[in-house]
Amino acid sequence: MKAMGIFRLLMGASIVVSPLRAQAGLDVETQRQRLVDQVAAQMKSTRAETGRSDLSECVLRAMRTVPRHRFVPAHLVADAYLDRPLPIGMGQTISQPFVVALMTELLGPRPDARVLEIGTGSGYQAAVLAGCVAKVYTIEIVAPLGQQARALLAELGYANVEVRIGDGYQGWPEAAPFDGIVVTAAPDHVPQPLVDQLAPNGRMVIPVGSVHGLQDLLVISKGADGRAVTKRTIPVRFVPLTRER
Numbered sequence: 001m002k003a004m005g006i007f008r009l010l011m012g013a014s015i016v017v018s019p020l021r022a023q024a025g026l027d028v029e030t031q032r033q034r035l036v037d038q039v040a041a042q043m044k045s046t047r048a049e050t051g052r053s054d055l056s057e058c059v060l061r062a063m064r065t066v067p068r069h070r071f072v073p074a075h076l077v078a079d080a081y082l083d084r085p086l087p088i089g090m091g092q093t094i095s096q097p098f099v100v101a102l103m104t105e106l107l108g109p110r111p112d113a114r115v116l117e118i119g120t121g122s123g124y125q126a127a128v129l130a131g132c133v134a135k136v137y138t139i140e141i142v143a144p145l146g147q148q149a150r151a152l153l154a155e156l157g158y159a160n161v162e163v164r165i166g167d168g169y170q171g172w173p174e175a176a177p178f179d180g181i182v183v184t185a186a187p188d189h190v191p192q193p194l195v196d197q198l199a200p201n202g203r204m205v206i207p208v209g210s211v212h213g214l215q216d217l218l219v220i221s222k223g224a225d226g227r228a229v230t231k232r233t234i235p236v237r238f239v240p241l242t243r244e245r
């Protein structure tokens with residue numbers, strides 16, 4: 001199963017080659033719709049590992065509307081609608097759209113949910129979440145990235161997103177508990193403060209494993225009795241979760 005997941009991951013990487021040319025000359029709207037069609041197809045092909053074959057209506061709508069080209073550096077706008085991560089400066093990346101869609105879907109977002117994201121980065125994942133839940137709290141440890149994301153999210157009208165600069169390992173105790181927690185940087189273990197800040201019936205989606213290699217994308221579900229159950233999905237590659245010293 002695991003080997004197959006890695007195989008798919010590599011396949012996923014190889015499909016960026018042809019769209020690179022096919023995208024040239026298309027307007028951003030068309031490029032984005034094509035990307036979402038591609039992401040939806042990849043959801044189907046990873047169904048065995050993720051347990052999901054389709055994106056729910058709100059995740060699909062968010063992926064179809066959030067202008068990813070605004071969240072990437074100006075010199076990479078032409079690559080914004082390729083299904084791949086891109087550098088955003090300060091050694092960090094904006095996640096691959098398929099991974100953003102999958103993580104949002106695995107969270108099982110509900111319109112009344114309050115969600116915590118660790119690793120704001122460009123703000124793209126937060127914007128996708130903002131279309132599906134009531135409120136997004138997001139924490140970024142690199143101050144210039146957090147400030148830039150905060151300004152961009154405000155400019156684009158995402159009024160239900162709050163950005164904090166700090167170490168997300170500790171969560172956001174004043175706003176806890178959360179119905180969902182999505183971690184977009186990789187720790188080598190599940191941070192206990194985040195488990196503690198997950199509400200009963202809440203869900204956390206987090207990459208855990210080797211911080212400079214592949215990680216397993218985990219879904220941790222807390223039952224009504226507060227007991228957590230962990231399910232492993234696909235292998236992924238995230239930048240490391242760093243700590244404040």
Ligand code: SAH
Nearest residue numbers: 094119121122125140141168184185241242
């Ligand atoms: N969700 C982002 C992906 C960002 S990459 C997006 O959609 O663009 C991961 C981000 O996590 C980086 O910006 C990195 O600086 C940040 N990060 C790493 N360790 C962190 C920590 N302990 N707390 C908060 N943010 C952290």
